[in-house]
Amino acid sequence: MAAGFKTVEPLDYHRRFLKENCRPDGRELGEFRTTTLNIGSITTADGSALVKLGNTTIICGIKGELAAPPVDAANKGYIVPNVDLPPLCSSRFRPGPPGEQAQAASQFIADVIENSDVIQKEDLCIVKGKLSWVLYCDIMCLDYDGNILDACTIALLGALKNVRLPEVHINEETDLAEVNMKQKNPLNITKHPVACSFAIFDDTIIIVDPTVEEENLSTGMITVVTDEDEKLCAVHKPGGTALSGEKLQDCISRAITRNKEVNKLLNEVLISVKPK
Amino acid sequence: MMEVTQSGSAQHAAVLREFGCEHSLLSRPDGSASFVQGDTTVLAGVYGPAEVMVSKESFDRATLEVTLKPKVGMPGVAERSKEQCIRQTCEAALLTRLHPRTSITLSLQTVHDDGALLACCLNAACMALMDAGLPMHCLFCGVCCAIDQQGTIKLDPTAKEEKESRAVMTFALDSTDCRVMMSSTKGSYTAAELQQCIAVCQRASESIFQFYRDSVSRRYCKA
Numbered sequence: 379m380a381a382g383f384k385t386v387e388p389l390d391y392h393r394r395f396l397k398e399n400c401r402p403d404g405r406e407l408g409e410f411r412t413t414t415l416n417i418g419s420i421t422t423a424d425g426s427a428l429v430k431l432g433n434t435t436i437i438c439g440i441k442g443e444l445a446a447p448p449v450d451a452a453n454k455g456y457i458v459p460n461v462d463l464p465p466l467c468s469s470r471f472r473p474g475p476p477g478e479q480a481q482a483a484s485q486f487i488a489d490v491i492e493n494s495d496v497i498q499k500e501d502l503c504i505v506k507g508k509l510s511w512v513l514y515c516d517i518m519c520l521d522y523d524g525n526i527l528d529a530c531t532i533a534l535l536g537a538l539k540n541v542r543l544p545e546v547h548i549n550e551e552t553d554l555a556e557v558n559m560k561q562k563n564p565l566n567i568t569k570h571p572v573a574c575s576f577a578i579f580d581d582t583i584i585i586v587d588p589t590v591e592e593e594n595l596s597t598g599m600i601t602v603v604t605d606e607d608e609k610l611c612a613v614h615k616p617g618g619t620a621l622s623g624e625k626l627q628d629c630i631s632r633a634i635t636r637n638k639e640v641n642k643l644l645n646e647v648l649i650s651v652k653p654k
Numbered sequence: 655m656m657e658v659t660q661s662g663s664a665q666h667a668a669v670l671r672e673f674g675c676e677h678s679l680l681s682r683p684d685g686s687a688s689f690v691q692g693d694t695t696v697l698a699g700v701y702g703p704a705e706v707m708v709s710k711e712s713f714d715r716a717t718l719e720v721t722l723k724p725k726v727g728m729p730g731v732a733e734r735s736k737e738q739c740i741r742q743t744c745e746a747a748l749l750t751r752l753h754p755r756t757s758i759t760l761s762l763q764t765v766h767d768d769g770a771l772l773a774c775c776l777n778a779a780c781m782a783l784m785d786a787g788l789p790m791h792c793l794f795c796g797v798c799c800a801i802d803q804q805g806t807i808k809l810d811p812t813a814k815e816e817k818e819s820r821a822v823m824t825f826a827l828d829s830t831d832c833r834v835m836m837s838s839t840k841g842s843y844t845a846a847e848l849q850q851c852i853a854v855c856q857r858a859s860e861s862i863f864q865f866y867r868d869s870v871s872r873r874y875c876k877a
Contacts, residue, residue: 489840598742620828
């Protein structure tokens with residue numbers, strides 16, 4: 379009988395749970411779904427990570443290639459993220475060029491990388507003006523159950539920590555790059571940004587980590603990205619109902635707590651992964 | 655008919671650049687407006703409520719589509735991200751449930767970008783929606799501010815000031831309670847700096863809303 383009511387009046391169904399300060403899957407308003415992280419699963423990639431946030435599954439693979447540095451910044455490399463939402467993950471995505479949600483998510487990840495200084499682009503330069511690394515970060519969603527921005531940032535961070543790039547130096551005589559596959563070094567990760575997404579219901583109630591049903595019924599979304607020094611890297615609220623200052627402050631505090639939880643999980647996983 | 659006003663509020667040396675707007679400058683769209691902030695100029699055109707493609711149709715509300723074209727080159731991923739912000743802000747302000755199974759198309763063209771582009775796009779969008787006569791439950795305005803390396807908050811930065819600053823934030827504020835409808839930030843900052851910037855932008859938005867009222871009353875109350 380509850381299933382029938384849920385189909386006919388989904389908004390009212392959710393409202394009844396929210397009145398009792400809980401949600402249909404039994405979570406509190408401020409509780410995240412179980413987060414699972416698996417690192418190094420793609421052996422052909424230089425670094426990879428698989429994240430499951432409840433049912434939402436995101437995989438990130440990073441490959442490094444060599445290229446000439448940009449003309450306006452000869453001592454920097456490139457980091458190119460791309461988020462793909464294939465028709466596999468949800469029936470709302472059709473085959474073809476990336477839709478607006480995928481492109482907006484790619485832009486969000488590119489902004490997080492730039493705003494948080496997660497890696498210094500100068501570290502990616504091998505020889506100034508001649509050779510640098512390009513890191514292609516491909517993030518793909520395998521199962522869309524809401525809150526992909528959070529899962530994408532965790533996957534990206536996990537994959538970056540897993541990246542092992544070979545040593546490269548330029549041979550003076552031939553002027554060609556020589557790659558030493560036997561000697562691999564990890565990247566220098568300076569900051570650890572973590573995203574925390576909230577859905578706003580009926581202009582007043584804020585719930586953390588929305589599922590896809592809650593996202594569709596919400597009147598607004600906000601994502602707060604913090605790093606481990608409690609500085610904000612992004613407050614991404616792409617429109618929707620207005621938020622007051624106090625509610626925004628509550629969101630920021632929850633995001634800071636989430637940052638500590640995720641970094642603890644990440645450290646535990648990295649210790650358990652055997653070095654290649 | 656072009657109107658230009660200057661406004662300022664002297665905190666943190668936070669002054670909005672000279673801004674102005676022009677209504678109904680295009681003949682084909684149902685509503686159009688051009689908004690100028692300093693040197694940044696954006697042209698907006700609104701068509702709607704009009705016929706909608708069945709695949710995009712919504713049974714209980716109007717479907718809003720936003721296209722933002724940059725001055726040079728093809729629209730890329732950055733434009734898509736801005737379009738998403740503008741679309742969801744407009745959807746929250748428009749009474750879309752009054753026009754079910756229709757489409758409202760908002761086209762924005764960047765004429766010149768000298769900083770605070772997203773804020774200028776939001777202002778142009780609001781003026782164009784008003785010009786088209788679409789029902790809204792509140793107006794919204796876009797305000798941009800930047801925190802420079804010394805920690806001073808600068809309102810409405812130019813492109814040069816944006817490049818030199820540590821963080822740039824754009825907010826969309828509603829006219830009824832001056833609360834944050836949309837937020838898009840670059841760079842890193844503390845929570846206290848964020849709250850300070852929101853307060854500065856809220857003070858500045860009052861002058862923008864007053865300008866909206868003046869320009870519409872001047873237009874409709876011709877002596």
